[in-house]
Amino acid sequence: MNTLTEMPLAQRAVKGDKEAFALLFKQNSDTQAFAELYRYVYEELYYYALANLGNEDDAADCVQDTALDAFTGLKKLRDKGAFHGWIMKILVTKVKLKQKEYIAARQTQSTEEEDIPSFSSGFEGVEIMDALSSLTDKERLCVSLKYISGYKGEEITKLTGIEHSTVRSLLTRARQKLRSLLSGEEE
């Protein structure tokens, strides 16, 4: 990669350019450098959390906690080219923990986690949120990783631990439910 291109340092760093990553942290204080990296991912983080939780404040809380954790743990990041996947993984975990709290809040007889609705939506009447509430947690997880973050099947497996074949069927089911919203999307 030609390091004299127009693309800003932080953007290159987020995309996996280790050289740019190292340079970014040398040029700025660590909080400034982190904020620059964060600038290129924060929208994605927020909308991923929102799509999975259905609650703006909880989504913002998860993103904030993720940012703070990621900053604190930056030294543990061995592969500097993996920033994007790494911070997404922290967020995925935090969102999952929040969903567990939602589940605990609702009385349930069922043991099948997939059947438990845990989406909390204050967005009644908003089409996309209504549609998302009709999905299970796992379907929402796969759909948002694919359509918000652009991850492919194997990458979703790496991030979530869900087997590749399961990811495929979850996506298929979800796409059927979200048919009208995802018209025009390719595999």
Place this chain on the structure above:
Amino acid sequence: MQKNEFTDRLKETSPVPERISPESIEKKLEAQKRSRISVKRRAVSAAAAVALVVGGSAGYLYKSGYFDKEYVPKTKSIQYEDTASQQGTLINSSESGSGTNKTYKLSGLKTLSYDELGDYIKKNYQHSTYYTSGTDDVFTAMDGISTRNSAITQEAEAVSDGAAADNSDEEKSADYSKTYTQEEGIDEADIVKTDGKSIFYLTAGHIFAIECDSGKMEDHLIDFKELFGDEYKASGAQEMYLDGGTLTVILSSRNSYNYTCWDEDRSSLTNLSLNQPTTNVITFDVSDLDSIKPTGKYTVQGSYVSSRMADSRVYLVTDSNLTYCDTYEKGGIPEFAPIYTVNGSKHYVSSGDIFIPEKTNAPRGYTNLSLIDTKNKCLPIAVKSFLGSGSEIYQTAERLILISAYYDYEADRTRTTLTAIDTADGGLEPIASTSVDGYVKDKYSLSYKNNVLSVVTNESDYDAISYEMHYDNYLYCFDDRLTLLGQTESFGKDETVKSVTYKDNYAYVVTFMQTDPLFAIDLSDPRKPTIVSELKMPGFSTHMRPFTEGRIVGFGNTANEETGRTTGLKLSVYDNSDPNNVKELAKAELTADTADSIDPLYIQVYYSSAATYDEKALLIDPEKNIIAFPYCIHDYRKYESFSDYSTTTGYRFYSYTDEEGLTLKGTYSIKNEHDLDDNMQDKDFIRAAYIGDTYYLFYYCGVISVNAESFEKIDELELKTPYDDETIWYDDEYMTYD
């Protein structure tokens, strides 16, 4: 983020909230770095969980550990002048003062019974419901966490064991460095602590005890897994105190708390378990490094804000969430009160120990103040809570001031609440609370002396028409009950406060936008604090402190006078013997020199230092005449066919005399070469200490000992633990980052 119809629709539902914008996050990270607040977590409380009806128990229940007792103001035999201006809101007026005694009337603070407190919370938090699933009554306010002394001591075990006797050895080896403290006699926690024989270092989530002998070092890991199993994880350790043979560790964790709340139909009570940030204080007997033993522990709700130590007692400040379940009337347990744990049993802070500041907007949590006896199993001597989240504290031998910024929606500006607590008698007696416009940078902006509290603030005003931010800076003086006495005019217009120090009757403030005026403010008449001089210089100090008589040392950055961009590091010595005429006597600068013989296409060379944001990285000892700071030179050059990248990290040691100015005594540095694919960690120095004639320089997971005369390396320890390959980040999930 991908661009497609799905994301377009999502974006339409909601804009990204301001509080998670990159600017807001950067601010929070800065604040976290400064005060080492561990990550604030949030908890959502919900309506119902697995059904488990909890029987209610009404009224006082000594065994359950809470007291709905009235606040009884302490009597004190010091007379206060000027009582006419006190607006005491004394709800519980059980004054037992005789004619010669005055009781503490609360000013700007009040306490309520549990019933009243429950109603107060319900009324003021209605708008901050985060999660309503059926019932509107259950919510947790987010953002930011008394039993009577006799009750605690009754549960306490009688004798303190494990308290270290004074070592007579300590007299001999008093020649070692100590953590820099803002106020004399009030110790501050840090990641490096020494008693002249051993050094304790908290790094990479572990605590090491290092035996030192003229530079030769041997390390022992304080193995939390062995000592505590899963109860306490070393990775939560924040900072430490060392006092005689006792090491006190402040450790963050997340613990489970049970709440009783209504089920969805509001017909019966159920049990709800929530994880909340928690802070623990653990003491160890470290008199024998081969057998380090825990000697006490204390747990309280909330994330760690700050602490101090005086007379072997820790003043611990945490910031906890407030969870309101509206079940007090039915269940008899004040779920909304903060919780602390002693000897495994849970206590709710008693209502007489929960204070509500009058001047703050609906606060969304508690600031909890615990006074812990480290020589007696970490038993709490007092626990008091204040509605509102604290971000910092300032403490002297007589006063502890809680600082808490909040946004005043009506006035549309940031304000800061200051709450004063009397600590003079070794207790915690809240006295008063007030608020001031603007924002207080950190603890160095305050000074309490001769019963006057001085506070430097920065106010910002955003002009939406010109898109410009305007700043004003002020110094306020309050009396010891926080009644405003006087203030300065605005100074440093459109600049922000970079550093503050106080000496004798003067405050010295550095503000900066492109140049650095150093203001001296005369505080001898607190009703009229007056600016008496202004010294303009390029660059700015991020930290200042008095050095020797009439001399102040400042460390910070050099900057380009036109743009304000930082260009390097600077050490200065000022003459404040005549505050009306402050002069810069000497300076040492490190700025980039980018000349190179081969004509490069691209060079970047610059200096940075951990000391610009962490003043404990400085080693300044006026008696030994040492002024030292860590630095890092970044050197990145890209040529046509190859690139070259290296850093040099180290510590520079200076001394100052009037005759010779600042002299460089020596440097210890390391050149870190690496190609750009190498993930080798640079040895970035963050602390320096000395024992006798040896300097110890600390970097992430390691320490180097250096001879103080020759600056030659004596020994180096790379600190490793048997747990280094574990990359567990969260409790439930095993994550690797590859």
